Structures are given as structure tokens and as C-alpha cells.
Amino acid sequence: MKKLTLILFTIMFAASLFAQRTIIYAGTLIDGVSKKPVAERSIIVVGKKIVSIENGYISAKEEDNIIDLKNHSVMPGWIDMHVHIEGETSPDRYIRVFTDNPADKAFASVDIAKRTLMAGFTTVRDVGGSGVNVSLRDAINKGTIDGPRIFTSEKGLSITGGHGDPTNGFRDDLMGDPGPESGVVNGVDDAKKAVRQRYKNGADLIKITATGGVLSVAKDGQGAHFQEEEIKAIVDAANDLGFHVAAHAHGDEGMRRAVANGVKTIEHGTYMSDATMDLMIQKDAYLVPTITAGMEVAENAKKPGYYPKVVAEKARVIGPKIQGTFARAYKRGVPIAFGTDAGVFKHGENAREFTYMVEAGMPEIEAIICATSNNAELLGMGEQIGTIKAGFIADIVAVPGNPLEDIEVMKDVKFVMKEGKIYKN
Known part of the structure; x- marks a missing residue:
């Protein structure tokens, strides 16, 4: 066995010597882990992997592919932990529920996926859609279309009438009574079945709506929407299948219940109390702030007719508060994961989140680490992505100038590589 392993290693090493190097x-190199960037480095990529990082600008062979980013800051591809990649905001969004077929969503998502990748986001966590997100993930993995690596929850889980109930706002004869297959949970048995249905449908994680929400056509945007035993049943069933659980939450009681019963990430966190922040620190649960979404819905609520009246009223109140909650949470020591809620605003503008995080008090380098190695660890990919290091997958992006002096340059991505393939140069 040892002899066979040695032979295979020798063959792989020999192949790497003859493979074309990029x-x-x-x-400037920001590796995604260290808080101090380094200057003048050569990153050598062979196939899908980084094989070494060398000091200075090494001499190239005739057959090498040279990418000159001497005037740029180079870092790992970014990871957005909260997107909805099947669609995006528009004034006719609520009508399109009745007019769009799954194929319409699928075709729209192809452009969305490419925009996301071109914006520097080589990995995303999609936290709730119709199921098209699973097929999109698979098509990207096969190389059929261009896009980021996707981890998806497929459909999110909600209570009847909750933020994720797919028939909220419908007239009576269309409302029906959706159940676990559609992601609607009432009771412990429903909770287990809904998780297992997501597993069957191809999900990578579980998302629940632990409180009311802003954009759903329902009055309540804050109340707790699951009983604790239901959340525990969801988390237990998810853990059995190797899933972590993310919880949309604006109201404090809903997020407290979620964190106390093992949910790993709280999305938005608008009205989070100090006590819940302390519980998150104790439980090593992460806040995914989505500040950009809060800013966007507050602005859109000012536009007559952009949202239904019940949605606009919630957006005006809840949206502006998210950045302030993030500032408090960061200062208190709550673990933070970078996530934007892209889809609530236009996909491809995800890097706006960096600016809002820095405005709220997070140093630039910490915001970058949140979006790279930190998020990779949360996804269970900490030994493969999120860091520029020998042996890691070659997900690499570059921006002009120095983002540690001007975070706005993160919106101006000049180079994108995913798995060793150059998509933007």
C-alpha cells in the first residue's frame, strides 16, 4: 500500500512539473488570515490549486502564463453567506410569483450567477429559493454555466403564515395549506420531515425563518415564529444529516430561541439584545448582518408602489436599524460572518457590504477576513478555500490600490480566478 501511494505521489509530482503554470x-498580498498584508509576492497556480507562494517576482519560463497584478491587492475569492440567487428586487416581484415558471427563474439565475462571480464572489451560501438553486449549483459544478460555488438551503422553513410561507398574501382560494414538502412547519414531526425533505431535494444546509420578515406580505416583522421544541427538532435532524442551520431573525425572542437550541448563524439580527449577543458568544453562533439589504429596503420603501403597503411600512422601520445592531454586536465580541442578502438589492453589488461594515467600526482587514477564511471555516471548507496558501483551491481576486486605505476599491474588481480558471482579467 505504501509503495502504491509513493508511486501515485511521484506521478502527480511529475505531472505538476510539466503542467502549465500560471x-x-x-x-500586495492579503492572504485571508493574517492581519498584515505583504508586498511583492508570486503566486504559482497549477491546475485548480495554488502550489506555492514565493517572495518577490520570480523569473518565468517561456511556457508560463503571467498575470501582472503588481499595482493591485490580491486576496482569496470572497464568500457571501447570504444570497438569494434565483432572482432579485423589482417593482413587479410580487406579481411575478404568478407569472414566472421555474424555467424563467432558471434562465434569470444564469445571468445572476455570472454577475456574482464577476464581482469577486467565488462562493456563496444561498439561503432560500424555490429549488432552482439546487439545479443552478449543479450546473455550475459541472461547468455548464459560469458562477460561484453554491451552498444552498433549497427552500427555507417557516411556520404557517410566517416569513417563508409561499402563499402569504394570496386570495383565499389560492392560499391552500402548504406543509413540510413546501417548507411549512407546524410541530415537531413536521420539523423533522421538512429537514429530511430538504436533504432529499439536494440541499447543503437548513434555513429557518425564526421571526417575521420585511419583504413577506404579512403584518408581523418581528414576532417569534417557532416554538423551542420545533427549533430543537430541526437542529437535531439537520445535525444528523451533516447540515448547519441558519435562522432569519429580526425580533430578539426568536433569535434567542434559535441560538439557545443550536442554530449556527443568525441572519439580520435587527433587534438583538445584549443578552442574546452574550448567548451567541457563549454558543459560538455567528451574526450575518446583511447591512446592504437593510439600506436598500429603506430606500425602496420611499418609492411609491415599489412594495405593497404592508411591506413598505416594515421596510421603513426595520431596514435602517441593521447597521447599528452590527456595530453593537461587533464591539461586544459577537462572531461575525460576511453576508449581504443579495437579491434584496441587485446581484453583483455585494461588495457594498464591506463599506457599511467599515463605516460601523470594523477595520478593513477584519471585514476581508470575515469574507474569506472566516466564512470558509463556517462552510466546513477551511482547509480548501478562503486563504491563499499552498495546497488550497485557487480562488483569487484582485482590486486596484489598497483596500486597507480605501475600502471602496473592493467594488472595482479587476481580476477573478475560480479553481484556477481565469474569468476576469
Whole structure:
């Protein structure tokens, strides 16, 4: 067995010697882990992997592919932990529920996926859609279309009438009584079945709506929407299948119940109390702030007719508060994961979140680490992505200038590589 392993290693090493190298000359290297960038490095990529990082700008062979980024900051591809990649905001969004077929969503998502990748986001966590997100993930993995690596929850889980109930706002004869297959949970048995249905449908994680929400056509945007035993049943069933659980939550009681019963990430966290923040620190649960979404819905609520009246009223109140909650949580020591809620605003503008995080008091380098190695660890990919290091997958992006002096440059991505393939240069 040892002899066979040695032979295979020798073959792989020999193949790497003859494979074409891509050499990236990085003026500034931010590796995704260290808080201090380094200058003038050469990143050597062979196939899908980073094989080494060398000091200075190494001499190239004739057959090498050289990428000159000497005037750029180079870093790992970014990871957005909260997107909805099947669609995006528009004034006719609520009508399109009745007019769009799954194929319409699928075709729209192809462009969305490419925009996301071109914006520097090589990995995303999609936290709730119709199921098209599973097929989109698979198509990207096969190389059929261009897009980020996707981890998806498929459909989110909600109570009847909750933020994720797919028939909220419908007239009586269309409302029906959706159940676990549609992601609607009432009771412990429903909770277990809904999780297992997501597993059957191809999900990578579980998302629940632990409180009311802003954009659903329902009056309540804050109340707790699951009993504790239901959340525990969801988390237990998810853990059995190797899933973590994310919880949409604006109201404090709903997020407290979620964290106390093992939910790993709280999305939004608008009205989070100090006590719940302390519980998150104790439980090593993460806040995914989605500040950009809060800013966007507050602005859209000012536009006559953009949202239904019940939605606009919630958006005006809840949206502006998210950045302030993030500032408090960061200062208190709550673990933070980078996530934007892209889809609530236009996909491809995800890097706006960096600016809002820095405005609220997080140093630039910490915001970058949140979006790279930190998020990779949360996804169970900490030894494969999120860091520029030998042996890691070559997900690499570059921006002009120095984002540690001007975070706005994160919106101006000049180079994107995913798994060793150059998509933008």
C-alpha cells in the first residue's frame, strides 16, 4: 500500500512539473488570515490549486502564463453567506410569483450567477429559493454555466403564515395549506420531515425563518415564529444529516430561541439584545448582518408602489436599524460572518457590504477576513478555500490600490480566478 501511494505521489509530482503554470505577480498580498498584508509576492497556480507562494517576482519560463497584478491587492475569492440567487428586487416581484415558471427563474439565475462571480464572489451560501438553486449549483459544478460555488438551503422553513410561507398574501382560494414538502412547519414531526425533505431535494444546509420578515406580505416583522421544541427538532435532524442551520431573525425572542437550541448563524439580527449577543458568544453562533439589504429596503420603501403597503411600512422601520445592531454586536465580541442578502438589492453589488461594515467600526482587514477564511471555516471548507496558501483551491481576486486605505476599491474588481480558471482579467 505504501509503495502504491509513493508511486501515485511521484506521478502527480511529475505531472505538476510539466503542467502549465500560471504565475500571479501580486503587488500586495492579503492572504485571508493574517492581519498584515505583504508586498511583492508570486503566486504559482497549477491546475485548480495554488502550489506555492514565493517572495518577490520570480523569473518565468517561456511556457508560463503571467498575470501582472503588481499595482493591485490580491486576496482569496470572497464568500457571501447570504444570497438569494434565483432572482432579485423589482417593482413587479410580487406579481411575478404568478407569472414566472421555474424555467424563467432558471434562465434569470444564469445571468445572476455570472454577475456574482464577476464581482469577486467565488462562493456563496444561498439561503432560500424555490429549488432552482439546487439545479443552478449543479450546473455550475459541472461547468455548464459560469458562477460561484453554491451552498444552498433549497427552500427555507417557516411556520404557517410566517416569513417563508409561499402563499402569504394570496386570495383565499389560492392560499391552500402548504406543509413540510413546501417548507411549512407546524410541530415537531413536521420539523423533522421538512429537514429530511430538504436533504432529499439536494440541499447543503437548513434555513429557518425564526421571526417575521420585511419583504413577506404579512403584518408581523418581528414576532417569534417557532416554538423551542420545533427549533430543537430541526437542529437535531439537520445535525444528523451533516447540515448547519441558519435562522432569519429580526425580533430578539426568536433569535434567542434559535441560538439557545443550536442554530449556527443568525441572519439580520435587527433587534438583538445584549443578552442574546452574550448567548451567541457563549454558543459560538455567528451574526450575518446583511447591512446592504437593510439600506436598500429603506430606500425602496420611499418609492411609491415599489412594495405593497404592508411591506413598505416594515421596510421603513426595520431596514435602517441593521447597521447599528452590527456595530453593537461587533464591539461586544459577537462572531461575525460576511453576508449581504443579495437579491434584496441587485446581484453583483455585494461588495457594498464591506463599506457599511467599515463605516460601523470594523477595520478593513477584519471585514476581508470575515469574507474569506472566516466564512470558509463556517462552510466546513477551511482547509480548501478562503486563504491563499499552498495546497488550497485557487480562488483569487484582485482590486486596484489598497483596500486597507480605501475600502471602496473592493467594488472595482479587476481580476477573478475560480479553481484556477481565469474569468476576469
